[in-house]
Amino acid sequence: MSNSELSPEEIPGDYGFPFFGAIRDRLDYFYFQGKDEFFRSRMRKYQSTVFKANMPPGPFISSNPNVVILLDAISFPVLFDMSKVEKRNMLDGTYMPSTAFTGGHRACAFLDPSEPNHTILKHWFLSLLAAKRDMFIPTLRSCLTDLFVGLEDELSSKGKAHFNSLSDKLSFDFVFRLLCDHRPSSTILGAKGAKMFDLWIFLQLAPLLSLGFKNKVLNFLEDVILRTFPLPPLLIKSSYKKLYDAFSEHATSILDEAERLGINRDEACHNLVFLAGFNAYGGMKATLPILIKWVGSGGEDLHRQLAREIRSAVRSEGGVTLAALDKMSLTKSVVYEALRIDPPVQFQYGKAKRDMVVRSHDAAFEIKKGEILFGYQPFATKDPKVFDDPEDFVGHRFVAEGEKLLKYVYWSNGREIDDPTVANKQCAGKDLVLLTCRVMLVELFLRYDAFDVECGTLPVGSSVTFKSLTKASGC
Ligand code: HEM
Secondary structure, eight states: OOGGGSOOBOOOBOOOSTTHHHHHHHHIIIIISOHHHHHHHHHHHHTOSEEEEEOSSOTTTOSOOEEEEEOSTTTGGGGGOTTTEEOTTOTTSSOOOOGGGGTTOOOGGGSOTTSHHHHHHHHHHHHHHHHTHHHHHHHHHHHHHHHHHHHHHHHHHHSSEEHHHHHHHHHHHHHHHHHHSSOGGGSTTTTOHHHHHHHHHHHHHGGGOOOOOSOHHHHHHHHHHHHSSOOOGGGGHHHHHHHHHHHHHHOHHHHHHHHHTTOOHHHHHHHHHHIIIIIIIHHHHHHHHHHHHHHHHTHHHHHHHHHHHHHHHHHHHTSSOHHHHHHOHHHHHHHHHHHHHSOSSOEEEEEESSOEEEEOSSOEEEEOTTOEEEEEHHHHTTOTTTSSSTTSOOTTTTSGGGGGGGGGOOTTTSOTTSOOOTTSOSOTTHHHHHHHHHHHHHHHHHHEEEEEEEEEEOSSSEEEEEEEEEEOTTO
């Protein structure tokens, strides 16, 4: 049915009493039901993929926790339409961390495209990434060599290898080398850069996280400590200064270019630290374990097909090149499928710029100017009305005709068929992220025939432990 054929309905659901409703929803979300059941039970109760509820953190950190929740593939993309939603200070949802985490500046990711600074900063990011593109594959491959050496060493000494710590080191080294042309170990950061970013990110996102205690008392304490008042940026001040100093000293050519574009050098450097630490490192920290987890779950059949495709493309193109990567349709599809089934950034928010109608598959809803829209992406990209067997990891889902479904893959805060621009809020690193995931699989299957992993959950993303790695035959 077209929009005009559906008469707009009132949005089901309620926010409960002020304060108490928000606390009730928050406890359900974190402790009594858990994230997925929180959304699923309400979707069932209201027989609707669009409904009202409160989102954490609520009192006293967010002044207004009331949101309209979007859980299907049709309503979700309203969050990408910059003529309909405002993204100002919406990165973390209904609250914004102190700008003291970023030297007193609002980083690009907190800016709405209508703010002139967004255009200037995003243009700078997009052009610096374009200028560095020839470094992507060689730098990544060099970092991946370190990762696989570490993985093999740990496997042979301990019988298992924790992937996340090696992957975090890879992500930090890669991002720093790309932006600063130096190995972080040769700077004041030594080997501590990744851990410094971990704490800095944690303090900003703490109101949205749960550490997953099984004990009710600890859960109560966690809720009070993480969600009553924001954790103070003072806790990270000296480490953040070191990170800032390292980027300021080594990313000179990028910062010179920012100044040439009219950006104040200090503001540019804080933005660069945010890009490197929150956007790039933080994103890779969540994404790479997710990728390995799902490819691991595909088993030996999928591993054999990937190894065959990857080795044949690399052989015919004479190396790991963009042309070789482009030939790997199964590898590409597997990466999209991991990002579909388990999007690394699960939440997207936007504030309605005007009164409007948002439609789902089978209904239309009246949204008022100023209402906050919240999309929970794992449900939108597992929408059973769009994807067959949405809960299954289907490696070849996006091969050939399957490519038509790419418009329903939203991990980058935009449709997979769209590109980041200064006028939207789509991830500036979209192409680099896809390339990184593909090269990770290429290096894995050039070295090994198969692998076995054990997985668990973390406050953000998955934990992955390698139990075995089978060396490539003839390698
Ligand atoms: C590796 C996994 C990554 C994931 C999953 C990811 C995901 C995202 C998402 C979902 C957003 C939108 C946030 C929002 O407004 O709701 C975003 C924004 C952004 N990302 Fe990424 N990202 C990743 C890596 C990177 C990398 C490597 C870079 C650059 C080197 C980057 C640069 C940015 C920037 C600059 C923005 C803000 C865009 C804007 O304000 O218009 N990201 N990313």
